[in-house]
Amino acid sequence: MQCKDVELVLEQEGLEPLPEEARAHLVECRDCRNYIADLTSVIDAAKKLPQEITPPDRVWISLRAQLEEEGIIRTPAEVIPAEPVSLWQSINAFFSNRVLATAMVGILIAAAAVFQIRSDRTTRVVPPVQTAKVQPMVPAAKPTVTKPTEAASTVTASTVSQPSGEFDRTARDLNDQEPVATGMLLTSSSPIDVSLRDNLKKVNEFIAECERHLKEQPQDELTREYLSAAYQQKAELLSAMIERGRSVN
Amino acid sequence: MCLRMMGIVPALPATWMKKSFLPVLSAGLLLWSAAPTRAAGAGQRIEKQFSITGRPVVVIHNVANGRIDVKSWKNSEVNIVGTQTSNKIGFDIEQVGDRIDVTANVLDASARPLELEANLQLTVPEETELQLKTETGLIYVEQVVGDMKLESYAGDVHLKEVSGYIIVKTTSGSLVCTQCAGKLDFSSIGGNAQILQPQLNNVNLMTTTGNILFDGDFVRTGLYSMKSGRGLVEVRFSSTDSFDLKAQTSTGVVDNQANAFLKPDSHGAKHLPSKFVHGLVGTVGQGLAKVELSSYSGTIRIMKRD
Numbered sequence: 413m414q415c416k417d418v419e420l421v422l423e424q425e426g427l428e429p430l431p432e433e434a435r436a437h438l439v440e441c442r443d444c445r446n447y448i449a450d451l452t453s454v455i456d457a458a459k460k461l462p463q464e465i466t467p468p469d470r471v472w473i474s475l476r477a478q479l480e481e482e483g484i485i486r487t488p489a490e491v492i493p494a495e496p497v498s499l500w501q502s503i504n505a506f507f508s509n510r511v512l513a514t515a516m517v518g519i520l521i522a523a524a525a526v527f528q529i530r531s532d533r534t535t536r537v538v539p540p541v542q543t544a545k546v547q548p549m550v551p552a553a554k555p556t557v558t559k560p561t562e563a564a565s566t567v568t569a570s571t572v573s574q575p576s577g578e579f580d581r582t583a584r585d586l587n588d589q590e591p592v593a594t595g596m597l598l599t600s601s602s603p604i605d606v607s608l609r610d611n612l613k614k615v616n617e618f619i620a621e622c623e624r625h626l627k628e629q630p631q632d633e634l635t636r637e638y639l640s641a642a643y644q645q646k647a648e649l650l651s652a653m654i655e656r657g658r659s660v661n
Numbered sequence: 662m663c664l665r666m667m668g669i670v671p672a673l674p675a676t677w678m679k680k681s682f683l684p685v686l687s688a689g690l691l692l693w694s695a696a697p698t699r700a701a702g703a704g705q706r707i708e709k710q711f712s713i714t715g716r717p718v719v720v721i722h723n724v725a726n727g728r729i730d731v732k733s734w735k736n737s738e739v740n741i742v743g744t745q746t747s748n749k750i751g752f753d754i755e756q757v758g759d760r761i762d763v764t765a766n767v768l769d770a771s772a773r774p775l776e777l778e779a780n781l782q783l784t785v786p787e788e789t790e791l792q793l794k795t796e797t798g799l800i801y802v803e804q805v806v807g808d809m810k811l812e813s814y815a816g817d818v819h820l821k822e823v824s825g826y827i828i829v830k831t832t833s834g835s836l837v838c839t840q841c842a843g844k845l846d847f848s849s850i851g852g853n854a855q856i857l858q859p860q861l862n863n864v865n866l867m868t869t870t871g872n873i874l875f876d877g878d879f880v881r882t883g884l885y886s887m888k889s890g891r892g893l894v895e896v897r898f899s900s901t902d903s904f905d906l907k908a909q910t911s912t913g914v915v916d917n918q919a920n921a922f923l924k925p926d927s928h929g930a931k932h933l934p935s936k937f938v939h940g941l942v943g944t945v946g947q948g949l950a951k952v953e954l955s956s957y958s959g960t961i962r963i964m965k966r967d
Contacts, residue, residue: 477792477810480720483762602774604726604796607815611832611850614870618890622957625911632937635911638890638957645850645869649832652814 413437418444427451457585579623582643586650593650596657608653615646707743711756716807718760718790725750725765725779728798728816733787733805740784747776790825817852824860835871853892861885868892872959876966879904881949888955895962896954898922903946908954908961909938916962917941923963 413433418441421434427448430438438444479485594612597605622639626632711717717739721729725745734740739761743752749772753764765779780798785791791809793800800811800818808826811818813834820827824842833851842860853871856864862883866873872892879885879902887894898904900922908915917923923943940961954961 604814607797607833614851618869618957629911629937632911634909634938634955635957638888638911641867641888642869642890645848649850652832 415441415444419447422448422451427455579639579643583619586643586646589650589654593653593657597653605656608649608656612646612649612653615642615649618642619646705745705748707741707752707754709741709754711739711741711761713737713739713759713786715759716788716790717786718792719763719783719785720760720792721763721781721783721794723763723765723779723781723793723795723798724767725777726774726797727765727778727780727795729781729783729793729795729800731783731785731789731791731793731800731802731805733789733803734784735787736784737786738784739786739789742782744780744782746778747772749776750779752779854887878902879950879952883950885950885952887953889959890957892956892959893962894954894956894959895964896952897964897966898945899966901946902950903948904950904952905942905944905948906952906954906963907940907942908963909940910956910959910961911938912958913939913956914960915940916960919963919965922965 413436415437418434418437421431425431438448476485590612594609597608600606619639619642622635622642625635626639629635714737719731719739723729727745741754741761741763743754743763743765745752745765749767749769751766751768753762753766755762763781763783765781767777769776778798785805787804788806790807791802791805791811793802793809794812795816796813797815798813799816800813801821802809802811802819802823803821805823806825809823810828810830811820812830814832816831816834818829818831818834818836820829820836820838820841822840823838826844827838827841827846829836829845829847829849831849831852834849835853835855836847836849837855837857838845838859839857840859841856844863845856845859845861845865847854847866847868849868849871851870852868853873854866854868855874855876856866857874857876859875859877860880862880864875864883864885864887866875866887866889868888869890870892871889873887873889873894874897875885875887875895876897878899881903883904885904887896894908898919905926906923908917922945923941924945926942926944926948940955954963
């Protein structure tokens, strides 16, 4: 059995149970094992999504751009909401292309992050609102520039992996992906990969800083917005790293 | 011979000369012979021209390192010039109707970074849609009207006199947008954004650690949102502008250097500042445009231009 045969089997029959021939091929073929691992992670991520999730427009836009980039669609098409097909069929449709599968991982992470953030916001128990002082023109409260926080230069996934409450799941999903993404570019010394790693570090530091602040000021909506945006950036960054890792390797 | 004429005897015997000089000579000859090969690789150039009937859509994906220049002309043609430093990069150029796809591919994965430079110069009709993606090089677009999506990891993006719906996304690259019009979305982790003399009516700028500078007029009824996690957000406006302003920061500072021009907000309760952030609200003129500035821990500076 060849790699393409395994792909065909997966498209037609799904992951389990794999035929004996396919399993034998997997023993010898690292690429196919990686492929299966990709699919498994996509399915795991998909299982965590509720059925009714409506991804934000930017997910469709980026998906469409990716499809156009790959030459799969050639005419500008309207962004159409998902057809009523099963999630498994949708995922299967993309399995034939590894780049798309990789992109999907990133998009699913981003979608999960957005959904998690939004759903947590709607369900969060808001403490009794204190009356805000109406200050038509409030000068800056602090006369001096805020000192940078002591974000340690060694902030890594482990330090970010203890977020406060509502971002738990998002952080966990992203932290699960982080070793995969960084591992793919670990040995590369190209400027672009160095830049990606450096930016991931920056985002991690920023997330850690926002998390610390939110623990002290849980009602600070502005910080929450920044934290939410930082998680989205991290998701996109990890997706870019995985995609690049695939193309480099 | 000269040494002997001067009465100087070589300090080392001829055998040493043979042993030490010959390898050096050989190495020199080898390098000399290799040099023309590299030179031949360098400076490889490809030029193509495509006729267009309507508004073209140009899609470029440059996976190599290098800059992309896009300028406009009056002709209904797209001219593409690609240069590369080695033959380890290949250009795929394809026209499908009015869409032109250009892809710079790495042909040899073992190539060194210096061998992976590919620059693209495009001349396009004034009304052209662009979708450009590169890794490290500069993206420069001048005098193009049309929607554009420009993506880069580490490369900067410079735009001059462009208009349309402009989406710029970078990881660490910075944006300089001079005399741009239309709608602008910029997002980055470490990149800065400079918006100079704009005629933009809808602006969304977001960077995690970069700085933002907006120096220009706020179009009436325009919407402007500028956010930086850790960086400086600086806005320079003119006294004839008309906008509502809301500036807020969690742990940073609002540096208001235009207090004389900011009136108390006439639109009242719409702009209540949160008790958990520092900030100000105010109005310049009639408050026709809406300007929202925020920074998590950076400085927000509000200034009037001379």
